[in-house]
Amino acid sequence: MASTLVPGVTPGQDGDGADRVKMWETRWEQGETAFHKSNVHKMLEKLMPKLNPDGNLKKILVPLCGKSVDMKWLADQGIVAIGIEGVPQAIQEFFTENSLERVESNVSGLGPSGKLHQSRDSMIKIYGGDMLQFSTTVEGTFDAIWDRGSLVALDREDVPGYxxxxxxxxxxxxxxxxxxxxxxxxxxSVLEESARPPPPHAMFEPQMRDLFEPQCTVEKVDHDCLKFAGRVDFNLAYYLIVKK
Incomplete structure (x- = not known):
């Protein structure tokens, strides 16, 4: 896999990732979470047959999941939903708002503050800790991953490692x-400077191919539009990445 998009970092080299998530913790504390959707993502529902073509998916990873209701929807389909999130408030709100009892335990492999929060039936698990320290030693391997805006939320120097x-x-x-x-x-240019992204950062097809090829195939499978700050139309692109 190429990593020439931006200078790379070794996953986990920043300790427990506290500096990495500080900005996001502040946004959650101040209620600046317009990125959160109160409904299941329509494109996840639409493109689920591409993500789970044989209908036998057992476990899925949702990195930087926040309090996404997609997690509950996936679990309701009989798929174990595994999330990773660095902001404790987001995890707490997920379980509270979905009326789910939470079982909490300490875990290794995600920094000194790593924790596992899971539902009683273990259909939903959210690991609290540093995403860039996540590995197969934490939760094994997966047949599917749903990345809804995580790739564009990260600092650019973290993207190749992620x-x-x-x-x-x-x-x-x-x-x-x-x-x-x-x-x-x-x-x-029509937006006030304080209201301009990034994040989210823009990403285009050449960058996606640079990140994932040749280890994986990369296909743009759909698109949608988003009106950012109520004024600017952005294109949302959806890619299917398949590991060879």
Whole structure:
């Protein structure tokens, strides 16, 4: 897998990742979570046959899951939903808002503050800790991953390491469905500077191929539009990544 998009880092080299998630913790504390959807993501529902073509999917990874209701929806389909999230508030709100009893335990492999939060039936597990320390030693391997905006939320220097983690924990033939945002700096000019991204960072097809090929195939399978800050139309692109 190539990693020439931006300078790479070794996964986990930043200790427990406290600095990495500080900005996101502040946004959760201040209620700046417009990225959270109160309904199941329509494109996940639409593209699920591509992510789970034989209908036999048993376990799926949802990195940087926040309090996504996609986790509950996946579990209701009989699929064990495994999330990773660095902001404790997001994890707490997920279990509270879904009326799920939470069982908590300490775990290794995600930094000194790593914890596992899971439902009583173990159909939903959210690991609290540093995403860039996640590995097969934490939760084994997966046949599917749903990345809804995680790739575009990360600092650019963390992207190659993150992409490597996804492919490392993915089984041969496993699939990743990725949502990314496409925009240009010129399109942001109508917004006040304080309201402009990134994050989310823009990503285009050449960058996706640079990250995941030749270890995986990369196919753009759908697109949608998003009105950012109520004023700017952004293109949302959906990629299916399949490990060879």
């Amino acid at each position: 992409a490597k983690i996804l492919t490392d924990v993915l089984n041969k033939g496993g699939r990743i469905l990725v949502e990314v945002m496409e925009y240009t700096n010129q399109s942001l």
